[in-house]
Amino acid sequence: MNPFYLRNFLKLNDFKKKDILFLLKFSKTIKLKKLIKKEKKYLKNKNIALIFEKESTRTRCSFEIASFDQGAKTTYLGPGDTHLGYKESIEDTAETLGKIYDGILYRGHQHKNIKKLAKYSKIPVWNGLTNKFHPTQILSDLLTIKEIFPKKKINKIKISYIGDSSNNISNSLVEASNLFKFKLSLISPKEYFPNKKFLNKYINIKNNIFLTDDIEKGIYKTDIIYTDVWISMGEKLKKQKEKINKLKNYQVNKKILKLSNNPFIKVFHCLPALHNTKTVFGKKIMKQFNLKNGVEITEDVFNANKKIIFQQSSNRVHVVKSLIMNSLIKNISL
Numbered sequence: 001m002n003p004f005y006l007r008n009f010l011k012l013n014d015f016k017k018k019d020i021l022f023l024l025k026f027s028k029t030i031k032l033k034k035l036i037k038k039e040k041k042y043l044k045n046k047n048i049a050l051i052f053e054k055e056s057t058r059t060r061c062s063f064e065i066a067s068f069d070q071g072a073k074t075t076y077l078g079p080g081d082t083h084l085g086y087k088e089s090i091e092d093t094a095e096t097l098g099k100i101y102d103g104i105l106y107r108g109h110q111h112k113n114i115k116k117l118a119k120y121s122k123i124p125v126w127n128g129l130t131n132k133f134h135p136t137q138i139l140s141d142l143l144t145i146k147e148i149f150p151k152k153k154i155n156k157i158k159i160s161y162i163g164d165s166s167n168n169i170s171n172s173l174v175e176a177s178n179l180f181k182f183k184l185s186l187i188s189p190k191e192y193f194p195n196k197k198f199l200n201k202y203i204n205i206k207n208n209i210f211l212t213d214d215i216e217k218g219i220y221k222t223d224i225i226y227t228d229v230w231i232s233m234g235e236k237l238k239k240q241k242e243k244i245n246k247l248k249n250y251q252v253n254k255k256i257l258k259l260s261n262n263p264f265i266k267v268f269h270c271l272p273a274l275h276n277t278k279t280v281f282g283k284k285i286m287k288q289f290n291l292k293n294g295v296e297i298t299e300d301v302f303n304a305n306k307k308i309i310f311q312q313s314s315n316r317v318h319v320v321k322s323l324i325m326n327s328l329i330k331n332i333s334l
């Protein structure tokens, strides 16, 4: 039986390395089947609820397209569309949806809420991002790594994450490093290092994770520089100024790339990215903090790595499709 059947997908470390590898292999095949127009629909009688308490482009679209490609029907429940949290508890909402749907995608504020949703709905619940984790993004990143480094095993890759190392992306990278044993440098001002209690949970991690506020040390001979927005969705506005002032020196720009001493360095970004003045928020932050050419990443670095960054984002469809297929169908031989 496949390891995802009728299980929740709340974080990477609820699974074993071989489970994640199984899903990545499945993703590679289903991606190819779509490309050569040989994809068969396995989810024709399935209904999926998509709960979003926060905004989204990639996660919503990848879950919808993955479902449609496979013949499943979806209901999008955006912020304010349900009684959830205001007039109805998570428990009651979960019981209701659990009797109508086959699976639930949840993007929300508190990780503890997705656990409740999973417990009371009794159908597979997939994490589309919480304050703590963003596991489907990292699945997509792992698939992208396999594609761009076809000859290297994941444990031979070194990733240097620069920015807010206490957010959902860095936490999920920590979990991925714990599973795959790749070297991960988390480079941030000390205030934005991962939560200690969280890190201490991972017994095997000591040799692979390196925390530093020194960019030069963290980036040396790395294969991938990974960055994310400095202010995550739902973060309190009160501390924004202090945070950006601290993170200002951690912008991914050409100067930083050179410090890696790797002329073949790749840059990852989970998106959305603030790399120019074409967004309201980006423009405001660049002006307010006197940032040149972008916020967490400069326009030139973004453009030079665009192909890979959009590969990360389009791979979301294939990993999500593999996830929902294997959560809802016991045995699929493609």
Ligand code: CP
Pocket: 055, 056, 057, 058, 059, 060, 129, 137, 270, 271, 272
């Ligand atoms: N990377 C990602 O999850 O993007 P969205 O917020 O657009 O879903």
Ligand code: NVA
Pocket: 129, 134, 167, 168, 169, 228, 229, 231, 232, 233, 270, 271, 272
């Ligand atoms: N850390 C970001 C990730 C966006 C995909 C956020 O939570 O907003």
